[in-house]
Amino acid sequence: MEKKIAILGSTGSIGTSTLKIARHLKLEVVALAAKSNIELLEAQAKEFHPKLIAVFDPNKAFELQKRLPHIQVLAGMDGLQSVASFSEANFCMLAMSGSSGLLPAISAIEAGKEIGLANKEILVCAGELISSLAKKKGVQLLPVDSEHSALFQCLKGEKSDSVRRLILTASGGPFREKSMEELKLVTLEHALAHPNWKMGPKVTIDSSTLMNKGLEMIEARWLFDIDPSLIEAVIHPQSRVHSFVEFIDGSMMAQISEPDMLLPIQYALTYPDRKEGLLAPYDFLKNSTLTFFPPDKEKFRCLYLATEAMKAGGSYPCFLNAANEVLVDRFISGKISWLEIGTKLEKLISSHEVQNLLTLEAILEVDGLARKKASEV
Ligand code: NDP
Numbered sequence: 001m002e003k004k005i006a007i008l009g010s011t012g013s014i015g016t017s018t019l020k021i022a023r024h025l026k027l028e029v030v031a032l033a034a035k036s037n038i039e040l041l042e043a044q045a046k047e048f049h050p051k052l053i054a055v056f057d058p059n060k061a062f063e064l065q066k067r068l069p070h071i072q073v074l075a076g077m078d079g080l081q082s083v084a085s086f087s088e089a090n091f092c093m094l095a096m097s098g099s100s101g102l103l104p105a106i107s108a109i110e111a112g113k114e115i116g117l118a119n120k121e122i123l124v125c126a127g128e129l130i131s132s133l134a135k136k137k138g139v140q141l142l143p144v145d146s147e148h149s150a151l152f153q154c155l156k157g158e159k160s161d162s163v164r165r166l167i168l169t170a171s172g173g174p175f176r177e178k179s180m181e182e183l184k185l186v187t188l189e190h191a192l193a194h195p196n197w198k199m200g201p202k203v204t205i206d207s208s209t210l211m212n213k214g215l216e217m218i219e220a221r222w223l224f225d226i227d228p229s230l231i232e233a234v235i236h237p238q239s240r241v242h243s244f245v246e247f248i249d250g251s252m253m254a255q256i257s258e259p260d261m262l263l264p265i266q267y268a269l270t271y272p273d274r275k276e277g278l279l280a281p282y283d284f285l286k287n288s289t290l291t292f293f294p295p296d297k298e299k300f301r302c303l304y305l306a307t308e309a310m311k312a313g314g315s316y317p318c319f320l321n322a323a324n325e326v327l328v329d330r331f332i333s334g335k336i337s338w339l340e341i342g343t344k345l346e347k348l349i350s351s352h353e354v355q356n357l358l359t360l361e362a363i364l365e366v367d368g369l370a371r372k373k374a375s376e377v
């Protein structure tokens with residue numbers, strides 16, 4: 001069936017790459033949503049002619065409606081949820097950043113849309129709820145995160161009891177070789193300069209602390225319904241192997257390509273088929289050395305904390321995720337140092353009283369509590 005796409009977060013890094021693939025594959029884009037960047041939304045609307053747009057910021061939504069009188073423009077969370085469940089779409093790309101994408105994600109799944117999942121924080125804060133809802137609605141969650149797309153491709157046609165381990169690769173970020181002394185001095189500019197990937201600010205900072213890999217381990221736990229004890233991370237600075245699956249007979253499967261999000265985005269959009277892509281043929285001679293190291297969980301405290309939260313379960317991942325979002329914001333706005341993201345998070349988590357997270361209300365409450373505590377610590 002031809003995919004008709006709604007994109008939440010169309011103005012971001014994943015959103016604009018999704019539109020590049022839509023242009024390449026000539027897919028119909030029926031709805032767009034973003035937070036406030038109406039200049040880019042307007043340009044996107046003029047090219048792709050969506051039938052519905054949502055802008056989270058109500059003043060900006062009002063302004064965009066004036067500029068695009070022939071397209072319906074909605075505002076706020078209700079608007080995002082309308083885009084997510086828009087009747088003319090059959091595929092919803094979840095490409096917002098952070099747990100604010102949770103309610104639209106639920107709307108899209110409730111409406112039975114096929115899901116392209118980039119917004120990993122959704123599965124970190126509400127993995128059990130989202131995966132059981134998707135199962136109930138018969139909705140496929142197609143991974144867009146490169147590691148998960150790799151695992152998904154390696155696992156195709158395999159039985160879950162054949163899997164021994166999932167091994168996620170991590171570039172190690174810009175600070176892989178820095179000493180503890182040097183880490184005290186890192187600046188925002190350093191942290192935003194990722195060696196291999198060009199991404200939005202939140203995920204780039206998470207990559208520098210290795211929190212991104214921790215969030216991805218939790219994401220993998222729910223996407224592939226696998227026991228946390230079977231998920232590992234390895235540092236692989238070249239970012240060519242996007243992850244491995246080890247099977248019980250000892251066979252390892254890996255997916256390899258240039259580090260470019262166009263590939264996993266396109267795979268989600270063409271799944272279960274493959275179509276001619278935009279990447280040049282892979283050059284082995286240019287990429288002849290691939291290396292692997294264990295991550296340093298002392299220097300990269302966030303990875304350690306996320307791994308522990310994944311194993312402990314309950315409300316820990318939700319609390320960790322929301323607290324991390326606030327601490328990353330505080331680092332970006334110059335209020336705390338890079339190392340304090342980890343030290344403050346550790347302090348917050350050690351005082352968290354774990355809860356069961358079976359309902360949306362409980363999830364939103366823990367998320368809100370973590371945000372409040374992380375803004376004060
Ligand atoms: P960006 O920061 O580049 O883009 C975020 C997008 O979400 C923008 O369109 C932004 O709109 C929108 N947005 C943010 N908050 C809201 C809100 N409250 N309401 C409506 N829209 C909102 O992020 P990325 O594209 O880099 O990342 C998106 C997700 O994909 C993240 O979860 C990230 O971890 C994941 N991911 C990203 C990768 C990458 O290469 N970029 C790789 C793998 C995963 P506006 O522009 O108006 O602010």
Ligand code: MG
Binds near residue numbers: 145146
């Ligand atoms: Mg990733």
